[in-house]
Amino acid sequence: MLDKKHIKAISKIVSTENIYHDRAHMIAYSYDATRTRYEPDAVVFPRDEKDVSEVLKYCNKHKISIVPRGAGSGFTGGALPKNGGIVLAFEKHMNKILEIDMENMVAVVQPGVINMNLQKAVEEVGLFYPPDPASEHYSTIGGNVSENAGGMRAAKYGITKDFVMALRAVLPNGDIIKSGKKTIKDVAGYNTTGILVGSEGTLAVITEITLKLLSKPKLDKTAMGIFPTVQDAMNAVFKTMASGVTPVAMEFLDNLTIRAVEEKFNKGLPKDAGAILITDVDGDLEVQIDTQLETIEKVFKENGCTEFKKANDKEEAKELWFARKNASQSITIYGSKKLNEDITVPRSMLPELLRRIDEVSKKYDVKVPCFGHTGDGNVHTNVMVDGSDPKQLEIGHKAIEEIFKITVELGGTLSGEHGIGLAKAPFMHLAFSEAEMELFRSIKKAFDPNNILNPGKMGL
């Protein structure tokens, strides 16, 4: 519990209406998308960077934990105050798009800006911010940067880190730092931007983000391929990517996922198919799009694709995307509890990964529907169990651990886009040596010697 004198002192900094410490609000800010709960002692809404700086300075002095929070939409508990303390929330004040600089093609935003609001604002002026996590309608840029969020378009455009040019941030001691510039090139001083992106709020509190924008491609088209086996589809994925075409998205659904969507929505999907691939291509010229789709069709068919459908308009494209967009909610037919992970392997390892997940599924007698962003090797793996049965849960967790081991063995990562947070912290030893963990702890200490920032996350 936070002492009343601390509440009073912090109220004085941010003004009384910008701090909550009543029980109802503490419950409201106790969860994220993991559905685990940890109540904070107070929720603080800084009005500006100066507030952030003063709150941090105070908390650092009194060793009070601070947990920065965007929309609380994370899948790994990154924004949960495991040890209580203060949740720092940006939704109330620090939620503005400060600048869309058309001449340099960059946007400057505060951490609380919702991803889709930024996408819309820049598209209105012909520009483009590609990172599009599934949570784009509610997750914030601050959260996206802290977890290095990915999305559907990563295969072509990369992920959040590829768009962060500069940051302003506050260190635990209250010092305000700037890193990076509105320039592509900058080799002066350490690349602190590079280490802050994906650091899950454990090193500094990000207060301003400068993002690279692109020109919005004028055209895009969608196609779908149906494959007899998931192996065929995975071969088609990495061979397409290696063919010289760079699709914007290359998403897949396995047979279990296809059947779940079909059961729920009756869309006439091929229930016997081993897998479906859905792909988007873009460009400024019709011929560019057509050439890309021709290559994709050719590679797909060389790899067993039995049916290749091209969308003729936006409406048809939406239909082709329907199954993918509704995959996550549909697979709940297989169990009340979904243990979902976002493992990622080098693309060429996808066929082997899917084969071995199938083995794990059989060994533990659990259903493991898979779908996701295969264009970048990112597979959403869902171990489905009965959440009310502790034995089933235990089996599920064992299956997950085995899948993590396989992923690491195939040169992959525990997390492609969700981060480590609390949920994956127990598995860090599978991916990192003691020397690597020790280095992480040294880096943490260099930024946050008193360990007040999001303590207990990332296994640190």
Added chain:
Amino acid sequence: MLDKKHIKAISKIVSTENIYHDRAHMIAYSYDATRTRYEPDAVVFPRDEKDVSEVLKYCNKHKISIVPRGAGSGFTGGALPKNGGIVLAFEKHMNKILEIDMENMVAVVQPGVINMNLQKAVEEVGLFYPPDPASEHYSTIGGNVSENAGGMRAAKYGITKDFVMALRAVLPNGDIIKSGKKTIKDVAGYNTTGILVGSEGTLAVITEITLKLLSKPKLDKTAMGIFPTVQDAMNAVFKTMASGVTPVAMEFLDNLTIRAVEEKFNKGLPKDAGAILITDVDGDLEVQIDTQLETIEKVFKENGCTEFKKANDKEEAKELWFARKNASQSITIYGSKKLNEDITVPRSMLPELLRRIDEVSKKYDVKVPCFGHTGDGNVHTNVMVDGSDPKQLEIGHKAIEEIFKITVELGGTLSGEHGIGLAKAPFMHLAFSEAEMELFRSIKKAFDPNNILNPGKMGL
């Protein structure tokens, strides 16, 4: 001076033929492209990562400085052993391309691989490694990563950091760490790859580099635009970049540079022109190239371009590039000593930057020919003085300092691609606050508590 017992101990690790400590070799390894000289006490050629680890462990124990060195082609003294100690050179053994993985489109290389050798090897199999520093024929990938090297193609493809997917490195205590993966997405643990790139050999010794490759575009074309004033050209640059076209390169020469090349080579260049822009576009389809060049021609002409030439073949393209490729050696007609800097500003600030450099040139009565990679705001600024005249040198350095101040004021960086090293260390205070410098020192200490790795660089 390094004690004989240390030489003996290190000889035992790497074997006698892989350590030099005679005077002649010490002189040979005492310089880089800055032409400043600092002799090491020994030069060590590790055979593999294990050698690196054992040498570092030994040196850490005995607090002996280690300076990693690629080709010694750096412009800021990054590879110079200012405090003596050991130069660790990779050219003899750790210079191999270990893998070109066509399925995942990545290359795995040792630090001593020469940039151009990698470019050629991947292009032979239809792939593409874009970063092309002017030193590409001799500089090494290890050096490129350590200085986060740029190049001509950065405007479209980005710089070295955008291609480094994973690293293996040895910490000063001898611990071997891996960071990153052969995957686009990876959010597990701190992004140590991000902070090691551009860290100028001060944090760890990089022993293996995994690089992202692209498909080699099938076609490219070159064009040139002639402008009455440098301001017109700078306006044309940033307006082209904002028009939706992304040229591979957008290079410029100012009037002084044009006249120097013309004086030296008699190529019929327009000696009265304020500036020349040279641009490359690429793509897989003829129509893509043509559409891009049409847009560029339009924007150029709207911004005062008096003549626009398109190359019809490789030979003509080479002719158009001639002036740019020979700019650096030609401007020596203005003075025996070239104080060259690689300042970078947001593109929209280019017209203002060039205007103010002109003011500085007049104020100090020195010639400051400028050329460079304007597509990404990177201007090679050359203050030309008589190197044998101490007074001229002093004036030159004052002019440089003033140009740095202007650059920072315009939101730019001291270094776009050369790094800080020794040469720019005195100017770090212009760009960074005491809090930022203190953070850099903390990061340095987290990796290298005994300060044995490349001490004295980056103003740390």
